[in-house]
Amino acid sequence: MNTLKIKNVSLVYNNGYQALNAVNLEIKNGIFGLLGPNGAGKSSLMKTIVGLQKPSEGSLIFNGSDIVNEPFKIQKHLGFLPQYFGVYPKVSAYNLLDHIAKLKGIQDLGQRHEQIMNILEKVNLLDAKNKEVHTFSGGMKQRFGVAQALLGEPKIVIVDEPTAGLDPEERNRFNTLLSELSEDIIVVLSTHLVEDVRNLCSTMAIIEKGAIISQGAPTYFIEQLNGKLWAKAIEKSELSKLETEYRVISKQLIEKVMHITVNEDVCPIGFHAITPSLEHVYFNYLNRYKK
Numbered sequence: 577m578n579t580l581k582i583k584n585v586s587l588v589y590n591n592g593y594q595a596l597n598a599v600n601l602e603i604k605n606g607i608f609g610l611l612g613p614n615g616a617g618k619s620s621l622m623k624t625i626v627g628l629q630k631p632s633e634g635s636l637i638f639n640g641s642d643i644v645n646e647p648f649k650i651q652k653h654l655g656f657l658p659q660y661f662g663v664y665p666k667v668s669a670y671n672l673l674d675h676i677a678k679l680k681g682i683q684d685l686g687q688r689h690e691q692i693m694n695i696l697e698k699v700n701l702l703d704a705k706n707k708e709v710h711t712f713s714g715g716m717k718q719r720f721g722v723a724q725a726l727l728g729e730p731k732i733v734i735v736d737e738p739t740a741g742l743d744p745e746e747r748n749r750f751n752t753l754l755s756e757l758s759e760d761i762i763v764v765l766s767t768h769l770v771e772d773v774r775n776l777c778s779t780m781a782i783i784e785k786g787a788i789i790s791q792g793a794p795t796y797f798i799e800q801l802n803g804k805l806w807a808k809a810i811e812k813s814e815l816s817k818l819e820t821e822y823r824v825i826s827k828q829l830i831e832k833v834m835h836i837t838v839n840e841d842v843c844p845i846g847f848h849a850i851t852p853s854l855e856h857v858y859f860n861y862l863n864r865y866k867k
């Protein structure tokens with residue numbers, strides 16, 4: 577079992593902006609979902625885990641090693657799929673993986689070849705191995721990103737907002753790939769897509785304004801809202817009054833009609849009960865935080 581312990585980690589950028597505030601997390605094998613809105617600090621935490629930046633305070637311990645002082649102790653076991661890859665050089669997928677494998681220290685040509693072919697098969701890019709990566713579709717590029725992250729048989733893989741911009745079919749394919757590889761390793765998935773966390777993650781944390789506002793199993797969170805959510809179709813003009821009367825956790829337009837969901841112990845008159853989802857959990861926490 578691999579373990580990553582993040583203890584009291586804070587990060588202040590050079591311009592004085594505090595991107596992370598006393599983050600505490602313990603992550604084990606499987607997919608861990610870090611869920612938060614844009615600008616919450618997800619990428620800042622991912623970059624701190626992979627050692628691209630040092631925390632201003634706190635410690636990160638991977639399998640017993642302090643990775644702030646000894647970053648190589650995690651780097652040789654790490655695969656990273658960043659949010660932005662930049663520009664791909666004009667070389668084939670195979671040759672680019674071969675180059676990255678060399679950088680990761682896989683010296684033996686035969687070993688590199690075997691690993692690259694296995695990984696290309698796993699990410700379903702074997703047929704495209706001689707094509708240049710910059711000609712790939714968005715989904716293929718993301719799967720290529722996973723391929724490079726898997727070189728060197730990592731024990732921990734960090735993926736930062738991987739499905740943003742993918743069409744539903746590619747997103748499913750990508751998510752299936754992630755869940756297949758997470759059995760014996762840690763996968764940390766940063767995303768603002770609640771559905772991806774619901775489908776993939778056994779544990780999760782919600783981050784907002786650099787702080788972890790809650791963590792646990794998605795099912796546990798959902799159970800906490802059982803019997804507390806009530807919904808109603810309303811006129812838009814009623815909204816501000818209802819917002820002062822009830823804890824409105826979400827507003828949604830369905831076929832041009834506004835529907836609101838409130839979190840109350842007793843069903844308000846005119847509302848009906850609804851089954852909680854992880855999306856409700858997420859909005860419930862974010863709204864609570866704002867109050």
Ligand SMILES: Nc1ncnc2c1ncn2[C@@H]1O[C@H](COP(=O)(O)OP(=O)(O)OP(=O)(O)O)[C@@H](O)[C@H]1O
Nearest residue numbers: 589591593595612613614615616617618619620621
């Ligand atoms: N190098 C930097 N210097 C100063 N501020 C930064 C730097 N990098 C990020 N920030 C700020 O830190 C905050 C958190 O950014 P971060 O990229 O970690 O958020 P995020 O949750 O990944 O959001 P997104 O989904 O939009 O990428 C933002 O307000 C951002 O502007």
